[in-house]
Amino acid sequence: MIHLIALLTVLWPSVVLATVDVTLKLSATNCLFGCFDALDLVSYSDIPATAGYYDGYCNSVLFRTSLLACTETYCSSRQETAGWKLITEYCTLYGEVDLPSLQDVKAEYDPNNVTTVDIFASTGEMMNSTIIPDETTFSAGYRTENVWNREMNFHHAFGWSMYILFGATVVFGIINRLIGYMARKSPLGAEESGGYPASKDSFLTRLNDMYARHLSTPALLGYRHCEPWGWLTIPTRLQGVLIFIYVLINIVFCCAAYDIFSENLYWPQDNADQIARYLADRTAILSFYNLPLLWVLAGRNDIILWVTGWSYTSANLFHRWVARMTVVEAIIHSAAWTWIEREYLAEEFAEQYWATGVFATVCMCLLLPFSILPLRQRWYEIFLLIHIVLGIAVLVLLWYHVKIMDGDYNAWIWACVAIWGFDRVLRLIRVVVLSFHVTKGANAIVTLGQHGLMRISVTTGIQLRPKPGQYYFLYSPRTLTPWENHPFTLASWTNETNTNTSKSKTQSRLEFLIAPRFGATSKLYRQVARSGGILESTILLDGPYGSQHDNLETFDSILFVAGGSGISAILPYLSHIIASDSFSKKSITVIWAIRQVEYASDILENELKEFIKTCDSNQRSLVLFITDPIGIHHLPPTTSETTTTTTIAPTSGPITTTLTTSLPLQDFESPVLESQEERDIEIFTKDIQSSSETGSRSGSNDKSTKTSIGIRQITGQRPVMRQVIQQSISHLVGEERLAVFGCGPGTMMDDLRKAVCDSYGNQQGQLSAHRLEYFEDQFGW
Numbered sequence: 128m129i130h131l132i133a134l135l136t137v138l139w140p141s142v143v144l145a146t147v148d149v150t151l152k153l154s155a156t157n158c159l160f161g162c163f164d165a166l167d168l169v170s171y172s173d174i175p176a177t178a179g180y181y182d183g184y185c186n187s188v189l190f191r192t193s194l195l196a197c198t199e200t201y202c203s204s205r206q207e208t209a210g211w212k213l214i215t216e217y218c219t220l221y222g223e224v225d226l227p228s229l230q231d232v233k234a235e236y237d238p239n240n241v242t243t244v245d246i247f248a249s250t251g252e253m254m255n256s257t258i259i260p261d262e263t264t265f266s267a268g269y270r271t272e273n274v275w276n277r278e279m280n281f282h283h284a285f286g287w288s289m290y291i292l293f294g295a296t297v298v299f300g301i302i303n304r305l306i307g308y309m310a311r312k313s314p315l316g317a318e319e320s321g322g323y324p325a326s327k328d329s330f331l332t333r334l335n336d337m338y339a340r341h342l343s344t345p346a347l348l349g350y351r352h353c354e355p356w357g358w359l360t361i362p363t364r365l366q367g368v369l370i371f372i373y374v375l376i377n378i379v380f381c382c383a384a385y386d387i388f389s390e391n392l393y394w395p396q397d398n399a400d401q402i403a404r405y406l407a408d409r410t411a412i413l414s415f416y417n418l419p420l421l422w423v424l425a426g427r428n429d430i431i432l433w434v435t436g437w438s439y440t441s442a443n444l445f446h447r448w449v450a451r452m453t454v455v456e457a458i459i460h461s462a463a464w465t466w467i468e469r470e471y472l473a474e475e476f477a478e479q480y481w482a483t484g485v486f487a488t489v490c491m492c493l494l495l496p497f498s499i500l501p502l503r504q505r506w507y508e509i510f511l512l513i514h515i516v517l518g519i520a521v522l523v524l525l526w527y528h529v530k531i532m533d534g535d536y537n538a539w540i541w542a543c544v545a546i547w548g549f550d551r552v553l554r555l556i557r558v559v560v561l562s563f564h565v566t567k568g569a570n571a572i573v574t575l576g577q578h579g580l581m582r583i584s585v586t587t588g589i590q591l592r593p594k595p596g597q598y599y600f601l602y603s604p605r606t607l608t609p610w611e612n613h614p615f616t617l618a619s620w621t622n623e624t625n626t627n628t629s630k631s632k633t634q635s636r637l638e639f640l641i642a643p644r645f646g647a648t649s650k651l652y653r654q655v656a657r658s659g660g661i662l663e664s665t666i667l668l669d670g671p672y673g674s675q676h677d678n679l680e681t682f683d684s685i686l687f688v689a690g691g692s693g694i695s696a697i698l699p700y701l702s703h704i705i706a707s708d709s710f711s712k713k714s715i716t717v718i719w720a721i722r723q724v725e726y727a728s729d730i731l732e733n734e735l736k737e738f739i740k741t742c743d744s745n746q747r748s749l750v751l752f753i754t755d756p757i758g759i760h761h762l763p764p765t766t767s768e769t770t771t772t773t774t775i776a777p778t779s780g781p782i783t784t785t786l787t788t789s790l791p792l793q794d795f796e797s798p799v800l801e802s803q804e805e806r807d808i809e810i811f812t813k814d815i816q817s818s819s820e821t822g823s824r825s826g827s828n829d830k831s832t833k834t835s836i837g838i839r840q841i842t843g844q845r846p847v848m849r850q851v852i853q854q855s856i857s858h859l860v861g862e863e864r865l866a867v868f869g870c871g872p873g874t875m876m877d878d879l880r881k882a883v884c885d886s887y888g889n890q891q892g893q894l895s896a897h898r899l900e901y902f903e904d905q906f907g908w
C-alpha cells in the first residue's frame with residue numbers, strides 16, 4: 128500500500144503538469160482587457176491630468192468608445208458582454224464611476240469614423256478621437272491577459288494539487304488502516320502462522336523484504352533516527368523520501384510553467400520584472416496553501432491522525448518541513464517584491480499591505496531559529512510560548528497584508544484559525560470532561576519510588592475505556608505555571624466505584640510512571656520528596672491521544688524492549704495481551720534495561736506482577752539489565768518454586784562503563800549507557816543453562832545473573848540488540864511471526880531499529896518482512 132502512495136506521490140506532479148494546461152479555461156473577459164492594455168499605452172485628450180486611473184478612463188468618452196471599437200473589431204459578442212460587465216464593476220469599485228451600458232456607448236461614436244493606430248509606434252502620444260489599436264498591439268495585449276490569467280490558474284492549480292496529493296495520501300492511510308483491521312477480523316488462512324499464508328520466496332516477497340529493509344524501517348542515512356544528529360532529527364528513510372518529494376514538488380511548483388515574452392504589455396521589454404512578479408505571486412500563493420497544512424500537522428486533536436492512525440511524532444516531523452517550505456516561499460515572495468519595487472521602497476513601506484507583509488515574513492523567519500532542537504529540549508515552555516505568540520502574529524499580519532485582495536485569500540487564514548480553534552476547544556472539553564467532577568479536592572496521588580521513578584495515580588471524572596498506546600497531557604493547576612502540560616503514557620488503569628458521593632458512580636484511575644527530568648517533572652519530584660515520598664495533588668488530564676499498534680497481538684511471538692521509563696509504553700500492551708484469549712499461544716519476551724533494580728521494583732511488584740506469574744523459560748521471559756552494578760536487588764518471587772533454564776544469558780567480559788550515579792535525577796537522563804563503545808558490549812552470545820545460577824553481587828565489574836523461571840537479572844551489562852533479535856528469531860517455530868516493540872532512549876531504539884532492518888531477508892537468521900515487524904513509541908517529538 129505504501130508503495131502505491133509513494134508511486135502516486137512521484138507521479139502526481141507530472142500528471143498535474145501535463146493535464147493542467149489543457150484543462151485550464153481562460154476567461155472570456157481577457158479579450159476586452161487585452162484591448163484595454165493596448166489602449167492604455169497612449170493618452171486621451173479628455174482625461175484631466177489630475178484624474179485617477181479608473182475614474183479617468185471610465186469618465187473618458189474617447190477611451191470608452193475606443194475600448195468598444197476595439198472589442199467590436201477583435202472580440203466575440205460573448206467576450207464583449209463579459210468584458211463590459213467586468214469593466215463596469217471595476218469602474219464602480221475603483222473609480223466610483225457608473226460606466227454607461229454597451230448600447231449607450233455604441234451611440235457615443237460613429238464606427239465609420241474610427242482610426243486604426245499603430246500603438247507601439249505611438250506610445251505616450253495624445254489621442255483626440257476614437258481609435259482602434261492595430262492587430263499587433265491588440266494581440267500583445269490579449270496574450271498579456273491570457274498569460275496573466277493562465278499564471279493565476281497555475282498558481283492555484285499547483286496549490287490545489289498539493290491538497291489533492293495530501294488528501295490522496297490520507298485516503299490511502301485510511302484504506303491501509305481498514306485493510307489491517309479487516310485482516311485482523313478475518314485471518315487469511317494458515318492457523319499455525321497466525322492467519323498469514325506461509326512465506327514463499329516469490330518476487331513480491333523479496334520486494335517486500337527489500338522495501339522493509341531499505342525503505343520503510345531504516346533511518347534515512349546511516350543509523351540515527353531517535354537520537355538526533357546535532358540539531359537535526361533524522362527521519363526514517365520512508366519519511367525522508369516523502370519529505371523529499373514534498374520539497375521537490377514545492378520547488379518544481381515554484382519554478383514551473385512561466386510564460387515570459389517581451390511584448391508583455393504589463394512589463395514591455397522587461398523580462399526580469401515579469402519573472403520576479405510571477406515568482407512573487409507563485410511563492411506567495413503556495414505559501415498560503417501550505418499554511419493550513421502546517422496547522423493541521425501541528426494539532427493534538429487532529430481528524431487526520433484519528434482516521435489514519437498516524438502518530439503525532441510523524442505529523443510533527445512533517446509539520447517542521449511544511450513550515451520550512453512555507454517560510455522559504457514567504458522569503459522568496461518578499462525578496463521578489465522588494466526587487467520589483469526597489470525604487471519605491473520608502474513609499475511602499477507606508478502602505479499597510481506592504482508593512483504587514485514585511486513583519487509577517489520577519490515573524491515567520493523568527494519561528495525557524497526559535498524552534499531549533501536545543502531550545503525545544505532545554506526550554507520547551509519558552510519555545511512553546513514564542514511559537515504561539517509568533518503563530519498568532521503571523522496570522523494577524525497576513526490578514527492585513529491580503530486585505531487589498533478583497534478577501535480572496537482570507538479563507539486560508541480562517542482555515543488555520545478553525546483548525547487551531549478546533550484543537551484548543553477540544554482540549555478544553557477533554558480537560559473539563561475528565562477532570563471537572565474531581566477537582567474540588569485532590570484527585571491524584573504521587574508516590575516516589577526508591578530511585579526517583581514517580582507514580583502518578585489520577586482519578587477521572589468519568590469512566591474510561593483506555594487502550595494501550597494512549598497518552599495524556601497532565602496539568603498541575605495549583606502551581607505557578609498552571610498552563611504547563613506534559614505528555615505521559617498511560618501505564619495501567621483500573622475502574623473503581625466511588626461511594627463517597629450521594630450517587631455512587633464508576634470512575635477510572637489512571638496510572639502514569641514518570642522519570643523526573645529537569646523542568647516540571649523535577650519540581651514535582653522535589654515536592655514529593657519533601658512531603659515524605661507521597662503527595663496528594665490536583666491533576667487535570669487532557670487526553671487520550673496516541674493510537675494503538677492494532678496488529679501487535681496478531682503476532683505469534685512478541686519481543687518488548689524497554690529502556691528506563693520506556694517500560695510505561697509496554698505495560699498496557701502486556702496487560703492487554705495477557706487478558707486476551709490468544710495469550711496462552713503467544714511467546715513473549717520483555718527486555719528491560721535500567722540503571723538500578725530499585726528503580727524497577729515498584730513496577731515488578733505491581734504492573735509486571737501478572738506477567739511475571741506467567742513467565743516460564745519457553746514461552747515467556749523477562750530479562751532485566753541492571754546497567755549500574757551497584758544496584759543489585761532481589762527480584763520479586765514468581766509463583767513457581769522450581770528454577771529452570773533461561774533462554775538468554777550473558778557472556779563473560781567486564782563492563783566498560785564509567786557511569787556512576789549518585790544523584791537520583793541524573794539517573795533519568797538516560798537510563799542506559801549511551802556511548803558507542805558501551806553499546807558494543809556483547810551479551811547475548813549463547814544460550815546457557817542457568818538453573819539457579821547467581822553471580823557475584825558486588826564490584827564494578829559485576830556481571831551477576833539471578834534467575835528464576837523465565838526471569839533473568841543481568842547486572843553490569845546492557846543488551847546487544849542484534850543478539851536480542853537473533854535470539855528471538857531462533858526461537859520461532861515454522862512460519863511463526865515476530866513483532867518487535869521498543870520504547871526507550873534514542874541510542875537504544877536506534878540499535879534496535881538497525882538490528883531489525885538487518886534481519887529482513889531470506890538468509891540464515893533472517894525473516895521475511897511479513898514475518899517480522901517493528902513498532903516503536905518515542906517519548907518525544
Ligand SMILES: Cc1cc2nc3c(=O)[nH]c(=O)nc-3n(C[C@H](O)[C@H](O)[C@H](O)COP(=O)(O)OP(=O)(O)OC[C@H]3O[C@@H](n4cnc5c(N)ncnc54)[C@H](O)[C@@H]3O)c2cc1C
Nearest residue numbers: 503504507613615616641642644645646647648695906907
Ligand atoms: C508521547 C509521549 C509520551 C511520554 N510518556 C512518558 C512516560 O510515560 N513517562 C515519562 O517519564 N516520560 C514520558 N514522556 C516524556 C515526558 O513528557 C517529558 O520527560 C516531560 O515532558 C519532561 O518535562 P520537564 O518539564 O521536566 O522537561 P525538561 O527537563 O525541561 O525537558 C526534557 C525533555 O522533555 C521534552 N518536553 C518538555 N516538555 C514537554 C512537553 N510539554 N511536551 C513534549 N515534550 C516535552 C523536552 O523537549 C526535552 O526533550 C513522554 C513524552 C511523549 C512525547
